[in-house]
Amino acid sequence: xxxxxxxxxxxxxxxxxxxxxxxxxxxxxxxxxxxxxxxxxxxxxxxxxxxxxxxxxxxxxxxxxxxxxxxxxxxxxxxxxxxxxxxxxxxxxxxxxxxxxxxxxxxxxxxxxxxxxxxxxxxxxxxxxxxxxxxxxxxxxxxxxxxxxxxxxxxxxxxxxxxxxxxxxxxxxxxxxxxxxxxxxxxxxxxxxxxxxxxxxxxxxxxxxxxxxxxxxxxxxxxxxxxxxxxxxxxxxxxxxxxxxxxxxxxxxxxxxxxxxxxxxxxxxxxxxxxxxxxxxxxxxxxxxxxxxxxxxxxxxxxxxxxxxxxxxxxxxxxxxxxxxxxxxxxxxxxxxxxxxxxxxxxxxxxxxxxxxxxxxxxxxxxxxxxxxxxxxxxxxxxxxxxxxxxxxxxxxxxxxxxxxxxxxxxxxxx
RNA sequence: GUGGGUGUAGCUCAGAGGCAGAGCGCUAGACUGUGGAUCUAGGUGCCGGGGGUUCAAUUCCCCUCACCCACCCCA
Numbered sequence: 001x002x003x004x005x006x007x008x009x010x011x012x013x014x015x016x017x018x019x020x021x022x023x024x025x026x027x028x029x030x031x032x033x034x035x036x037x038x039x040x041x042x043x044x045x046x047x048x049x050x051x052x053x054x055x056x057x058x059x060x061x062x063x064x065x066x067x068x069x070x071x072x073x074x075x076x077x078x079x080x081x082x083x084x085x086x087x088x089x090x091x092x093x094x095x096x097x098x099x100x101x102x103x104x105x106x107x108x109x110x111x112x113x114x115x116x117x118x119x120x121x122x123x124x125x126x127x128x129x130x131x132x133x134x135x136x137x138x139x140x141x142x143x144x145x146x147x148x149x150x151x152x153x154x155x156x157x158x159x160x161x162x163x164x165x166x167x168x169x170x171x172x173x174x175x176x177x178x179x180x181x182x183x184x185x186x187x188x189x190x191x192x193x194x195x196x197x198x199x200x201x202x203x204x205x206x207x208x209x210x211x212x213x214x215x216x217x218x219x220x221x222x223x224x225x226x227x228x229x230x231x232x233x234x235x236x237x238x239x240x241x242x243x244x245x246x247x248x249x250x251x252x253x254x255x256x257x258x259x260x261x262x263x264x265x266x267x268x269x270x271x272x273x274x275x276x277x278x279x280x281x282x283x284x285x286x287x288x289x290x291x292x293x294x295x296x297x298x299x300x301x302x303x304x305x306x307x308x309x310x311x312x313x314x315x316x317x318x319x320x321x322x323x324x325x326x327x328x329x330x331x332x333x334x335x336x337x338x339x340x341x342x343x344x345x346x347x348x349x350x351x352x353x354x355x356x357x358x359x360x361x362x363x364x365x366x367x368x369x370x371x372x373x374x375x376x377x378x379x380x381x382x383x384x385x386x387x388x389x390x391x392x393x394x395x396x397x398x399x400x401x402x403x404x405x406x407x408x409x410x411x412x413x414x415x
Numbered sequence: 416g417u418g419g420g421u422g423u424a425g426c427u428c429a430g431a432g433g434c435a436g437a438g439c440g441c442u443a444g445a446c447u448g449u450g451g452a453u454c455u456a457g458g459u460g461c462c463g464g465g466g467g468u469u470c471a472a473u474u475c476c477c478c479u480c481a482c483c484c485a486c487c488c489c490a
Binding site: 005008059060061064065081082111113115116117118119120121125126127129194210258259260269277278279280281282302303304305306307308309326328358359360361362363364365366367368374376378379380388390392395397 | 416417446447448449450451480481482483484485486487488489490
C-alpha cells in the first residue's frame, strides 16, 4: 500500500507539540480576557476581491501567494491569507459599529499562503490576532502593544523588544514616497532589481531591503518622522511617551515598513531578543474600514504568527497521567473499570490498557507512561478484596481494601 | 520565485563500485505476579522514486520528488 504524505507546506502538530500550543493559547486567551477582548470567528473562505482590495493587489501576498479558486457557481473565492480583512468585513456586515464606540475583538485560526516552506513558515499556518476598531487615540495603539508585551512576558520567550515606526497618514506617506524617489532617482542603477520595481509600486519598502548597495543608497534619506504633518507627528510622540511610561521595551526603527497596503500611522513588530524574524506584527489602519464599505472607523491591531511564537517560547512541563491501572484477568478488568471511573470522577487522570499481558509487561507500560502511582489488581487481590497501590518512584507498595480504595488513592495521589 | 544542503533500521546517523552498519529504542530471557539498573540473545531495511553507465550501483551520472536552511515574502 502506498503511504499518503502531507501535502507540501502543510504540517501536523503532533502530541508533544500540541501541549506547547495549548499552553501558548491559554496564556494568550487569559491575556486578551484581561483587556476585555471578545472573540470573532470568521470563515476561512472569503471573496477573493476582499483581500485584493484590503491588502493591495500589488503585494506579493495577493499577486503570487493566495490560494484562489472558483466554486461550482463560478464565484471567485480565496482561502484567507490573513485575518484583518475578514474581521473588518464581518464588522461592517454585522452593524457592530452602531452598537459600540470601540469594539475590541480577537480571532484565531489557520491562514493560507502559497509560500515556499521554511523554518516557522508553512502554507497553512496559524495566526492569533487582535483588532481594536473605533479608537483614534494613540493610547489605543499602546493598549494593543501592551497586550502583545504581556503575552510575550508570560510565555517566557527569553526577552523581547518592539520595533516601532510610523507610516503617517496617506498624505504624509505619499509625500515621503515622493521624497524617497527624488533621493534615489539619480542612483537607481545602484539599486537591486527588486528595488527598481519597488520605486514605482511601494518606494517605502526600499528602506527595508537587505541588499548592501541599497542600504548604502538609502542611508542618507531622512526619516519619515521629519516630514510628518502635525497630527501624525503628535500621534507618534504620544505613543512613544505612553510606551515609555508602561516600561515597554522598544526601538524606533526607520526601516520598519509593513508589506500590507492598509497600514497608516503606527506600525510595529515584536522580536525575540537576538532574533531578527518578527514573531508578531501589527499597526494602525484608519482607512481600511471605510475602504471596505463601512463607516469611517479608525482601527489598530496585530497578528501573532503562532508557529514562530512556538519556536521561541519556553516549553511547558509535560503533563503525565497521575495513575496507571494494571488489571490481570477479566474479572479484575471489570472491577478495574469501576475504579478507573471513580478516580476520574474525582479528577484523577487514569491510564490503563486492556490487553492481557504479563504483569512485567504491564509494569513496563506504567513506567513508560511516566506515572508516579500504579494500581495493581489481579486474581489474588480479587480473592482477598484488596487493591495494590504502588509508588513508582519509591517502589513502596501498599495494600488497600477494595471498598475504600478510591478515597485512599485520591488522598495519596492528590498532593 | 532564487540559491544551498540532506534523503540509508522506529529514532539519531556512519558507510563504500562487490554479504547492509553503529548507538539508542524495540522484543525475549536471566527474574514463571512487579517497571527503572546490568548481562545475554534477537528481527531491524524497496539504502526517497525513475532512468543511465557497469559483469555488478545503496555508492558514479542525469532527471524527479520530499524535507531542511537562507534569500524573497510575511507573522
